[in-house]
Structures are given as C-alpha cells and as structure tokens.
Amino acid sequence: MSIPAEAAAAIVAAGRRMDALGWVPATAGNISVRLGPDRIAITRSGRHKGMLEAGDVMAVDAAGAAIEPGARPSYETLLHCGIYRRFPGAGAVLHGHSVANTVLSRRAGDAIRLAGYELLKVFPGGPTHETAVDLPVLDNDQDIARLQAALDALWDATPEPPPGYLIRGHGVYVWGPGMDAAMARLEALEFMLLCHLEEGRPMR
Amino acid sequence: MSIPAEAAAAIVAAGRRMDALGWVPATAGNISVRLGPDRIAITRSGRHKGMLEAGDVMAVDAAGAAIEPGARPSYETLLHCGIYRRFPGAGAVLHGHSVANTVLSRRAGDAIRLAGYELLKVFPGGPTHETAVDLPVLDNDQDIARLQAALDALWDATPEPPPGYLIRGHGVYVWGPGMDAAMARLEALEFMLLCHLEEGRPMR
Amino acid sequence: MSIPAEAAAAIVAAGRRMDALGWVPATAGNISVRLGPDRIAITRSGRHKGMLEAGDVMAVDAAGAAIEPGARPSYETLLHCGIYRRFPGAGAVLHGHSVANTVLSRRAGDAIRLAGYELLKVFPGGPTHETAVDLPVLDNDQDIARLQAALDALWDATPEPPPGYLIRGHGVYVWGPGMDAAMARLEALEFMLLCHLEEGRPMR
Amino acid sequence: MSIPAEAAAAIVAAGRRMDALGWVPATAGNISVRLGPDRIAITRSGRHKGMLEAGDVMAVDAAGAAIEPGARPSYETLLHCGIYRRFPGAGAVLHGHSVANTVLSRRAGDAIRLAGYELLKVFPGGPTHETAVDLPVLDNDQDIARLQAALDALWDATPEPPPGYLIRGHGVYVWGPGMDAAMARLEALEFMLLCHLEEGRPMR
Numbered sequence: 046m047s048i049p050a051e052a053a054a055a056i057v058a059a060g061r062r063m064d065a066l067g068w069v070p071a072t073a074g075n076i077s078v079r080l081g082p083d084r085i086a087i088t089r090s091g092r093h094k095g096m097l098e099a100g101d102v103m104a105v106d107a108a109g110a111a112i113e114p115g116a117r118p119s120y121e122t123l124l125h126c127g128i129y130r131r132f133p134g135a136g137a138v139l140h141g142h143s144v145a146n147t148v149l150s151r152r153a154g155d156a157i158r159l160a161g162y163e164l165l166k167v168f169p170g171g172p173t174h175e176t177a178v179d180l181p182v183l184d185n186d187q188d189i190a191r192l193q194a195a196l197d198a199l200w201d202a203t204p205e206p207p208p209g210y211l212i213r214g215h216g217v218y219v220w221g222p223g224m225d226a227a228m229a230r231l232e233a234l235e236f237m238l239l240c241h242l243e244e245g246r247p248m249r
Numbered sequence: 250m251s252i253p254a255e256a257a258a259a260i261v262a263a264g265r266r267m268d269a270l271g272w273v274p275a276t277a278g279n280i281s282v283r284l285g286p287d288r289i290a291i292t293r294s295g296r297h298k299g300m301l302e303a304g305d306v307m308a309v310d311a312a313g314a315a316i317e318p319g320a321r322p323s324y325e326t327l328l329h330c331g332i333y334r335r336f337p338g339a340g341a342v343l344h345g346h347s348v349a350n351t352v353l354s355r356r357a358g359d360a361i362r363l364a365g366y367e368l369l370k371v372f373p374g375g376p377t378h379e380t381a382v383d384l385p386v387l388d389n390d391q392d393i394a395r396l397q398a399a400l401d402a403l404w405d406a407t408p409e410p411p412p413g414y415l416i417r418g419h420g421v422y423v424w425g426p427g428m429d430a431a432m433a434r435l436e437a438l439e440f441m442l443l444c445h446l447e448e449g450r451p452m453r
Numbered sequence: 454m455s456i457p458a459e460a461a462a463a464i465v466a467a468g469r470r471m472d473a474l475g476w477v478p479a480t481a482g483n484i485s486v487r488l489g490p491d492r493i494a495i496t497r498s499g500r501h502k503g504m505l506e507a508g509d510v511m512a513v514d515a516a517g518a519a520i521e522p523g524a525r526p527s528y529e530t531l532l533h534c535g536i537y538r539r540f541p542g543a544g545a546v547l548h549g550h551s552v553a554n555t556v557l558s559r560r561a562g563d564a565i566r567l568a569g570y571e572l573l574k575v576f577p578g579g580p581t582h583e584t585a586v587d588l589p590v591l592d593n594d595q596d597i598a599r600l601q602a603a604l605d606a607l608w609d610a611t612p613e614p615p616p617g618y619l620i621r622g623h624g625v626y627v628w629g630p631g632m633d634a635a636m637a638r639l640e641a642l643e644f645m646l647l648c649h650l651e652e653g654r655p656m657r
Numbered sequence: 658m659s660i661p662a663e664a665a666a667a668i669v670a671a672g673r674r675m676d677a678l679g680w681v682p683a684t685a686g687n688i689s690v691r692l693g694p695d696r697i698a699i700t701r702s703g704r705h706k707g708m709l710e711a712g713d714v715m716a717v718d719a720a721g722a723a724i725e726p727g728a729r730p731s732y733e734t735l736l737h738c739g740i741y742r743r744f745p746g747a748g749a750v751l752h753g754h755s756v757a758n759t760v761l762s763r764r765a766g767d768a769i770r771l772a773g774y775e776l777l778k779v780f781p782g783g784p785t786h787e788t789a790v791d792l793p794v795l796d797n798d799q800d801i802a803r804l805q806a807a808l809d810a811l812w813d814a815t816p817e818p819p820p821g822y823l824i825r826g827h828g829v830y831v832w833g834p835g836m837d838a839a840m841a842r843l844e845a846l847e848f849m850l851l852c853h854l855e856e857g858r859p860m861r
Binding site for chain 2: 162229230236240
Binding site for chain 3: 779841
C-alpha cells in the first residue's frame with residue numbers, strides 16, 4: 046500500500062521539527078498518522094527522525110501488522126494503535142525523548158501536575174491557568190503489549206484522560222486530531238516540562 | 250482591508266525569529282504593527298508563529314475589532330490595543346512565552362529588578378549598567394479587558410513605565426517605535442531574564 | 454591517495470551535525486572512517502569541524518602515518534587507530550567536546566554508570582532500561598601513545614567494553630560499524646549524559 | 658574609503674555565527690578586522706550582528722575616528738583600537754555578550770581561572786590541560802577611554818596577557834591573528850565558561 050503523499054510529508058516535517066528541538070536523539074521517537082478505520086501510516090524502525098524521507102513511512106493495520114510484506118514498523122507501533130483504538134478523535138501521534146521529559150519522568154511518581162500555565166489552554170476541555178492537568182507517568186516496560194495494557198487500565202479508571210502520557214526514562218506520547226494540533230500539544234507540553242525542570246520542584 | 254506587504258513581512262520575519270529562539274511554542278505569542286491612527290496589523294488566532302505566512306496577518310481597529318468581517322484576531326488583541334492607545338510612540342508589539350519569562354514571572358512578586366547589565370542601554374531613557382529597570386509582573390487573567398484595566402492602573406501610577414511587562418506564568422509584552430527596535434528590546438530583555446534565571450536569585 | 458567521495462561526504466556531514474549540536478567548539482573534535490585494512494580517512498589537524506570541506510579529509514595508514522607526504526592528520530589520530538585495531542567491527546569513529554561530557558568527566562571517577570534509559574538500546578549487546586552500561590573515564594594525557602596504552606590496558610581487563618569512552622576535561626570517543634550507527638550512539642550517549650548532568654547526581 | 662570585500666565578508670560571517678550561538682542579543686557585540694597600520698574595518702553602531710550586510714561595516718583610523726565623514730562606528734571602537742595598538746599580532750577582534758560570560762563576570766572577582774580543559778590548547782603560548790589561564794575581569798565603565806586605560810594598566814602589569822578579557826555584566830573581548838583564529842579562541846573560551854557555569858563553582 047502506498048502512503049498518501051500528504052501524510053508522508055506531514056510525518057517527515059514533524060520529524061525535522063522534533064529533531065531541531067532536540068527531541069529525537071539517535072533513532073529515538075516515532076510518528077504516525079491515521080489514514081482510515083484500519084490503516085495507520087507510521088515511521089519504519091531504526092531511522093533517524095530528523096533525516097526522514099517519504100520512503101521511511103510505511104502502513105500498518107489497526108493491530109499494528111505491516112501491510113507491505115516484510116516491512117518492519119517502529120518497535121512501539123502497538124502504543125500508537127492503542128491510542129487510535131481508544132480515542133476516535135486522534136488523527137496523529139507523536140513520540141519523543143526530550144531531556145526534560147526523561148529527567149522528570151525518572152523523578153516523578155505516577156503523574157506530573159501541570160498548573161498555572163497559560164499554555165494549558167492548548168489542551169482539550171478548556172483548562173486555563175486556573176486549573177490543572179495531571180500528566181500520567183508509567184513505568185517503562187520492554188513488553189509493549191503489557192505496557193499498553195497498563196495504559197488501557199489507567200484510561201479505564203480516568204474519566205477524561207489528557208491527550209498525552211510519559212514513560213519513565215523513555216519519553217512522551219502526545220496525540221491530536223491532526224498533525225498540527227498534535228505538534229502544538231507536544232510543544233506546549235515540553236515547554237511546561239522545561240519550566241517544571243527549571244523550577245526544580247519536588248515531584249510530589 | 251489588505252495589509253501593506255512590508256508590515257506583513259515584518260510580522261512573519263519576527264515570528265520566525267521568535268520561533269528560532271524558542272519563544273513561541275505551540276500557538277503561543279502574537280505580533281502586531283501599527284498601520285495608522287485606527288488600524289493595527291496583527292496575527293490571526295491559533296497559528297504557529299514560526300510558520301506564519303502573509304495571509305496569517307489581519308487588520309483590526311483601535312478597539313480591537315476585525316476590519317474584515319468574520320476574521321478572528323488573536324485572543325489577546327486588546328493588550329496590543331492597550332499599548333498603542335497609551336504609548337503614541339509604539340509602532341510594533343511583540344508577545345512571547347519563554348522558559349525564562351514563564352519561570353521568573355511565576356516566582357516573582359510584582360516586579361523584577363534588572364540592574365548591572367550593559368544591555369539595559371537598549372531601553373529608552375538612558376539607563377546604563379549603573380541604573381536599574383523594574384519590569385512589572387501582573388497576575389494572569391483570562392478576562393483580557395480586566396487585565397488591561399490593571400495595566401492602565403499600573404501605568405497611571407508609574408511616571409515612565411518601561412516598554413514591557415510580564416504576565417505571571419504566561420509571557421512577556423514588549424514594544425518599540427518599529428519592529429527592529431521592539432525585537433532588540435525583546436532580545437535584550439530575554440537575555441537579562443536568562444541571566445537572572447541562571448543566577449537563581451530570590452525574587453525579592 | 455584520494456579519499457572516496459562517499460567517505461569524505463560522510464565525514465563532512467558528521468562535522469556539520471556535531472557543530473549544530475554544539476559538540477565541536479573551536480577546532481575541537483575529529484572524525485574518521487575506515488577505508489580498508491590499512492587505510493583510514495580522517496580530518497586534517499586544526500580545521501573547524503562545522504566548516505569542513507572534502508579537502509579537509511586525508512588518509513593515514515593503520516599506524517596513523519599520513520599517506521600523502523607532508524599532510525598533517527589530527528593530533529589524536531592514534532586514538533582512532535587504537536579503536537580500529539582493537540575492534541574489527543568499527544567502521545567510523547567520532548570524537549567531540551560537549552559541555553555535558555566535559556563537566557561530567559571532570560567530576561567523575563573512572564566510570565559513569567548509565568542506567569534506566571530506554572536509549573541504552575542503541576548500544577550493542579542488548580542493554581535495556583533494566584540493565585546498565587559503565588562508560589569508562591580516563592585521565593587526560595598530552596602523550597597520546599601513553600593514553601592509548603592506558604586504553605588498551607583497560608580493554609584487556611574488560612570482557613565487552615562499550616563502544617565509547619570519556620577523557621577527563623577533554624571529550625568523548627564513540628564508534629560504530631558505520632557513520633550512521635556511530636552518530637546514533639553518540640547522540641544517545643550525549644543525551645543520557647545531559648540527563649545525568651541535569652539530575653546533578655554525585656558521580657559515585 | 659571602501660572596505661575590502663574579504664574583510665567585510667569575514668565580519669558578516671562572524672556576526673551570523675555569533676548570532677546562531679546566542680552571543681549577540683539585540684544590537685550587542687561588535688566585530689573588527691585590521692586592514693593596515695592605520696586602518697580598521699568595524700561594525701557600525703546599532704546594527705544587529707546576526708543580520709549584518711557588507712554596508713554595515715565601516716573604516717576607522719588607529720585612533721577610532723571614522724574615515725568616511727559622518728559615519729558612526731560602534732560605541733566601543735576604542736577598545737578595539739586598544740587591542741590593535743597593544744598587540745601587533747592581532748588581526749581580528751570579537752566582542753560578544755553570552756549568558757555565561759555575563760553571569761560569570763558578575764559573580765567573579767578580578768579574574769576567572771580556567772584549568773584542566775583540553776581546549777586551553779587553542780590559546781597561544783602552549784597551555785595544556787595541566788596549566789591554567791587567568792582570564793581578567795574588569796569592572797564595566799560607560800567611559801570607554803577610562804576603561805581602556807584600566808586595560809592598559811593591567812596589561813602593563815601582566816607579562817603575557819591572554820588574548821581576551823571580560824567586562825563585568827557586559828561581555829567578552831577576544832582577538833587573534835585573523836578571524837578564524839579569533840573565532841576559534843572565542844568558541845573555546847565560551848565553551849569553558851559554560852562548563853564553569855554548569856559546575857557552579859564559587860569564583861574565588
């Protein structure tokens with residue numbers, strides 16, 4: 046299956062931006078776009094996200110299986126699938142490793158509370174600087190299916206989960222209706238985490 | 250009303266520069282230029298300031314109302330209008346969210362004192378490293394008209410207010426006779442705030 | 454001997470990337486690629502690595518002697534030769550000076566333990582966030598042959614040394630089967646060191 | 658007098674690089690090249706150094722007077738002249754404001770000792786990581802002639818002064834035989850100051 050040029054271009058551009066911001070060191074990070082009910086465009090395994098080309102994007106089905114025989118999607122494809130399955134409004138997913146999200150997730154308990162920031166308005170549901178968003182932090186796990194099960198259990202127990210979460214020592218996942226919205230949420234989130242880190246606040 | 254090409258180009262270039270410096274994450278920030286006694290060119294609502302095009306700039310009157318029917322200006326247009334109304338010499342206004350201005354404004358009382366910096370010379374009125382500038386810090390408020398009223402009260406009580414202020418957890422506003430001067434003041438201010446942050450000095 | 458265009462291009466591109474990331478200030482750093490059993494392409498002495506051109510790359514033999522009479526290779530060529538001699542799988546070597554690797558190596562004892570990071574997976578031998586990598590730190594020495602002897606002694610005593618080490622107050626050496634892998638390892642390593650630095654953890 | 662194209666190009670390129678590295682905020686910094694026994698090419702007053710064009714460079718004589726009637730050289734031209742007068746080998750001078758040099762000079766006494774860094778080798782006279790360089794720190798002074806007199810007194814009392822000094826809360830001056838060497842020394846110096854700042858060491 047060939048990837049629509051617009052979807053591939055959005056993924057390539059997102060990779061360049063994340064690289065310019067220092068959020069995809071080495072071959073870290075991955076990026077996807079929902080193409081339809083059973084199709085997701087996602088970055089292949091092992092590529093540097095700042096040097097993507099259109100051919101580095103491949104298609105998987107809703108269960109994360111490659112459409113093109115033998116193609117190898119990102120190791121964490123199931124986490125993308127888990128987001129698209131749970132949140133019908135999600136159209137794009139970004140995963141990055143920043144120094145701020147890595148250091149804070151290593152230091153945090155099971156959530157990081159973001160409060161008092163004007164930038165909270167970028168998140169859905171109308172938060173302002175007078176409200177707070179609790180960003181979940183999950184323990185890292187090399188068993189991705191088990192990690193996704195932990196996320197599903199968390200979302201089952203949370204009425205309106207925010208469109209993002211951290212994995213300890215690993216990185217952030219953020220999503221939105223399209224790539225622009227997902228990137229705006231990622232930029233807002235990383236900005237607030239950087240402020241948090243600068244403030245050196247205890248995590249609980 | 251069409252925007253003069255020079256004004257639109259100055260706003261687009263300012264957005265790119267602020268983005269390169271990390272001061273307009275997500276859709277944060279906004280930028281304007283005074284076009285005439287009752288006309289202001291300002292960024293539309295919700296665009297990423299690092300990816301502006303000329304069409305992302307629109308015109309409002311001195312009260313902040315869109316000239317073009319149905320166009321939606323930046324949410325904080327009234328703060329731009331408040332500056333142009335109070336300071337006849339203001340020709341351009343920049344608003345950005347940096348980590349330094351966010352973290353320091355959250356920590357500060359009602360002002361941050363900048364002293365001992367050669368860069369103070371960029372501000373009007375002849376300050377040098379031997380004088381000081383008190384940069385006002387206001388509490389954030391989602392009611393922009395009320396926030397502007399607080400600013401007017403502050404300016405009424407201040408003989409020669411500096412060409413800038415902070416909003417707590419939100420960002421900085423800076424202005425100048427034209428875009429180059431406004432940007433120079435913003436760069437100088439952000440530089441001094443970064444030094445302040447690095448020094449970790451108690452705010453009062 | 455002329456350098457294959459692909460090898461020179463890989464070295465030039467690596468220099469630009471390291472400069473963009475702030476890892477080759479002044480004329481610091483050097484970069485090499487193995488061309489064959491007795492040939493290495495390496496940067497000439499004294500060039501800025503962010504402004505390399507193809508002509509700034511020269512050939513040396515396995516003992517570090519210039520092939521082209523009178524050409525002057527990087528002062529630390531013997532350290533590159535030492536890596537290629539010891540590790541048959543090494544195809545590219547990167548040396549850089551970052552603030553993180555400089556400050557941490559000055560503070561560390563004889564190793565820095567990296568643990569709990571997803572990015573450890575970039576290293577060979579299958580480490581995960583549940584294992585640890587001890588990155589050796591050697592004292593700096595202007596006598597490069599003596600420094601290489603210390604490295605050989607260390608590697609003799611270490612069953613499976615990681616593909617990198619630090620020299621105190623000086624910088625990092627990292628290698629991989631080719632330039633892309635070497636750069637991925639360098640980016641992963643610098644990222645983890647930056648996290649380490651941010652965490653301000655005592656070094657032992 | 659027209660400026661040789663090569664000299665203007667070197668100054669423009671140096672300004673862009675210093676801006677990319679964050680060392681010339683607002684209209685800060687200035688850059689010069691020695692053209693002959695009584696001629697210096699230097700940046701005009703008030704331009705942003707990251708946006709220089711060839712026309713932003715002008716000529717002054719050895720006493721700092723503009724050759725072209727009415728042209729206004731940088732406010733700190735006399736400090737450039739002072740360097741060229743004292744050091745016959747100086748061919749290019751760079752002045753920048755970094756966060757590191759500003760914060761450290763505010764905290765320091767009359768010198769900052771740099772020791773243990775491999776990058777010390779970029780300085781003349783053969784320093785290594787085993788020796789030390791004392792970088793002078795002078796109090797800021799809006800009277801530039803008086804500031805230069807303090808420098809001359811310091812240099813009279815110092816057998817082999819390093820090719821650079823700091824002005825408190827103001828910035829760094831560095832020079833070299835040509836622009837490349839001056840820039841290499843500036844990059845090395847700023848790198849070591851950044852390490853110093855990160856180490857948070859008391860200044861004396």
